Amino acid sequence: MKRYFTVTLISAIMLIILPLANYVSAASGVTVRVAIIEDRTSVDLSLKGKYAIYALGTGKVLKEGPYLNGKVTVASDGLLVGGKAIGGTGINIKVVKDSNIYIDTRRFRGSVDIVRKDNGKLLVINNIDMDDYLYGVLYHEVSHRWPAECLKAQAIAARTFALEQARGNKGQPYDLRCDIYSQVYGGRDGEKWSTTHAVDSTRGKVLTFNGDIFPTYYHATCAGYTEDASNLWNADIAPLKGVPCNFCGNSKHYRWAKELPLANVESKLKDSGYKIGHIKSVNILSKNRSGRNENIEIKDDTGTSVVLTGKDFRQIFGPNEIRSTKFDAEIKRGNLMLNGMGWGHGVGMCQWGAYGMALRGKKCDDILKYYYPGTEIMAIDKLPSKP
Ligand SMILES: [Zn+2]
Structure with a gap:
């Protein structure tokens, strides 16, 4: 009994320790480079532990210490890092193991590159284990x-x-x-x-x-049928041809509605290069197998019409404004009313x-x-x- 108890206790301890050990030795051996900020002129940088900053390209140590709290800003020929002028194209920031790099208020594992782009703006890249x-x-x-x-x-x-x-x-x-x-x-x-x-x-x-x-x-939600990737991109990939989906009915994104003032629609279309006056009608010309809109015709009060794809229509307003290309459209009281289904490209x-x-x-x-x-x-x- 005692022996059984001891073995059980050891097993229980192992169960607690093993996932922890996994967590600590997380490295997958593959590193990815993720752009976390782009086209700003300044970012806040905070390093709460021993750190070193290297010049990108040469690898020369530019700055090191136990603690840093400052800004990285673009200068006329390089960067200002915590008030110190640094030439060259950018820096690589490394901290000791288990320490983090804070960019603005966000905390990152791995190392961070801050690059001065040709347009004089910053590109901040997190180099991180997969x-x-x-x-x-x-x-x-x-x-x-x-x-x-x-x-x-x-x-x-x-x-x-x-x-x-x-x-x-x-x-x-x-x-x-x-x-x-x-x-x-x-x-x-x-x-x-x-x-x-x-x-x-x-x-x-x-x-x-x-x-x-x-x-x-x-x-997020296909609302009945997933999309064939080749309808959206130059991607003719067998596993991405679309399948029926009867499993997302509980999604809060299954149905959505959007009301867009016509004047807003007109100005968005003009900004995107479509020549259209006061909108009189919006017709869905065709839907594909997954129920998403292929072509949408918009007519103005002079009889001029433009035809755009569902994808382009969604892109003009933004993917969060118009959640999917699966929608019906009608004009009511000076608004374009969209009744849609699903969220995402599908x-x-x-x-x-x-x-x-x-x-x-x-x-x-x-x-x-x-x-x-x-x-x-x-x-x-x-x-x-x-x-
Ligand atoms: Zn689904």
Whole structure:
């Protein structure tokens, strides 16, 4: 009995220690470069621990110390770092292990580059281990209260997406942005245990098609049918052809409505180069298989009309103003009334659908293989080495 108790106690302690050990040794061996600020002339920099600042390019130590609290601003031929003039194209900031870099009020793991761009503005890049980066993505992309299986599916999709972007952007100044145009990334603040655990428990796993990674797009809510990527981008990819989705009915984004004053619509269209007067009618000319608008015709009171794609229409107003291209339109009392469904471009995994599947007992693999048909989960280190 005593021996059993001791063994049980040791097991219990191991259960507590092991996840902790995992967390501490998070490094995945892959680093990504994430643009966290672009086109500003000044940022606040705070380093609460031993640090060193190196010149980009030469690697020369420019400044080091136990603590720094200041600004980085553009100067006539370089940067001002904490009041010290530094020539060259930029700096690389490193802090000792377990310390963080604060940019404005946000806290970042890894190292940070601050580059003076040709336009005289700053570009701030966080160089960060893939899984450390994913910790800072997941809690923004999905609710940390969701079931573990859909969080794991999200972790694998986000890891694959980041890796694919990093591969494609090798020659560019950075791999990913920190907003909806890549994946939303907020640094270290706000990380949650459940989302971090989803990253840890899928470490090194990516989604592949024909033995290689592909851009694993995902979105909030498809509202019935996911989109074929080739309708939006030059991306004819078999797992991104669209599937029916009966799992996202609980999404708060399933239906939406938007009221746009016609004068506002007219000025937005003109700003985007469309020659149109006072709008008289808006007709959806065609919808695709997933129910999203292909072409929209807008006529003015002189009979002039313009036709634009659903994608362009949404882009003109912004992806948060018009949540999807799946909507009906009518004019009422001087307003354009849109009744729409879903949120996001609709390609790949439907996040609310993944949540719905997990609630029905589906596993991470089931979810990924459903939204990305024909794919396999594979270890990163088994991937072919491609440029
Ligand atoms: Zn869905």
